[in-house]
Amino acid sequence: MSASVRGRAWFERLTAGAKPIAGLPASVLAADASIDGHAVRAVAVVPDPNGRFPRARNGEMGIDEGFGLATAVNGTPAGSAILAIVDVPGQSFGTREEAVGLQRALAASTNAYIRARRSGHPVLALVVGKAISGAFLCHGLQAGWIGALDDAGIEVHVMSEAAVARVTRMERDDLARVAREVPATARDIRTFATLGGIDRLFPVSNPSAPSDADVAAVVHALTEVLRNPRLGLRDPIERLDAPAALHARALARRVRDELRAQWDA
Amino acid sequence: MSLLLAESFAERSARDRARALLDAQSFRELLDPFQRIASPYLEAQGVVPQSDDGTVVARGTIGGVRACVVATDGRFLGGSIGEIGGAKIAGALELARRDAERGTPTRLVLALDTGGIRLQEANLAILTVSEICDGIVALRELMPVVALIAGRVGVYGGLSLSTALCSQIIVSEGARVGLNGPDVVETESGIDEMDSSDRPLIWRVTGGQLRFRQGFATELVSDDVAVIRAAVERAFEEPRELGPLVPQPFPDPRLERDAFLRAMEIEP
């Protein structure tokens, strides 16, 4: 399967030639850009065919990527927002990674985003490709505002499609039926948006090589969000109050309410 | 001299583990099985739901101080976290943070025994896990957040990422702490990368002893209720320093797999 070019393409267009930050692994791109006069540190994880970990050369979130993202995010200048550009097929699957402690590398990045947001940096995310599992947890899901391309190439899930088929031993048609009955198992971005996880969808003409109009639409939306910093500062749990969540996440909302009611009986 | 027999913690159910960690007689379960807040998504996928969704939330005291234990049951769907289980953990973190802000802190213990996010509830569960991560970091600003990984499954996936954010991490020798389970690594990268049937190797690569040696845990415990109770209380009374989330030195990953492991003092 060929490595995705979307992350790099959108990173380059949105940072419009801003100088990439040095000292990061080649698979982690970061640059301080300006969007409508607002300072934004854009960050992306991209394939590095020469990566030193053999199982992390196709854009996967591995040891170097997790810790590299943390370095990039932790170094965000005062007053700057952060934009996570998300196109990650998942975690890297390797013995070296498990021995070194891949969970810590992803925790480092997650921690960086959370601390940045909690200390006043608006955190935005733009999903332009795959957003899978731990990779999405540590790069994107801690944003206060998440936009995504309205495109069939976007996938959100906890496992690759091939892995799901293997684990469940189900045929494509059966998986499609389950996805219709249980939206939580659907991988497409529109269904994920119905769960209250996405703030804005962008139809685009070319997701891998965005046109000027594609970029302008995204920049316009980011500008609005940056002008209202409260949006990028929202905690993940506030998504439970999104309009879509009232229905789609009614059970999670009920659990939260019941815990509150029963906490000090 | 009396012979004290060690009582296994790992053999207990999630409910009984919570009971063991809280002071005697103080256990009170929230959203108990009889409230029947169970997953509505499983029957359509050929799975019978459990009345507590495999996650138990209990209030009580630890060392006489207000406390809450959230325990997952590794025997129900591998302890995997669905929408309800995830919401239980996230909600408990949120309330513990509120209590700490109000000056009436509630000690929170995450006794996680889980293979990760439940496949059958994928995207609803992943949203709750993002809340859990945030909740841990927020609570940690005010007081210790204790992860106890002492079950049969250990901790994997998004929940492993979450526990790595905790400020006190207690692991047992028998538990494993990794991101991707051995069967997943084998399936994705081949049996030469990882042989999931080689159980001793798996423990050498991801077991509690290794994690403590690496400095990824604040305490290593045996599978003994009394030892674990004491360790949990100590984690609140005398919290230990857990190193920052930066890479610890490791060998050149370009080394062949076996050479890499040997260089990490792990027998391949």
Place this chain on the structure above:
Amino acid sequence: MIETLTYEFPANEGVRQRAHVGVVASGNCEILLEPAVDGRSAIVVRTSVSGFGGTWQAVLARFFARNPVAVQIEINDFGATPAVVSLRLEQALESAR
């Protein structure tokens, strides 16, 4: 898929409190037992192993013949054998008495 079975038995004893035993793990089952409201016993079985209605009938009939208690029982089953089901029923009843 999941099969749901329901059964009823006459009863003449009450139980003091509710009880919960077991786990939905392979070869096991979870049982929730509560006092019945109307003097009869009502049992609902949800199982991922279909086609054993007769076996469930026999196991439950034997249990209620020995213990004619007025209870509401919910069994969430993942392939428990009759022996395991009987054991869980006994454990639940003992907790409830």
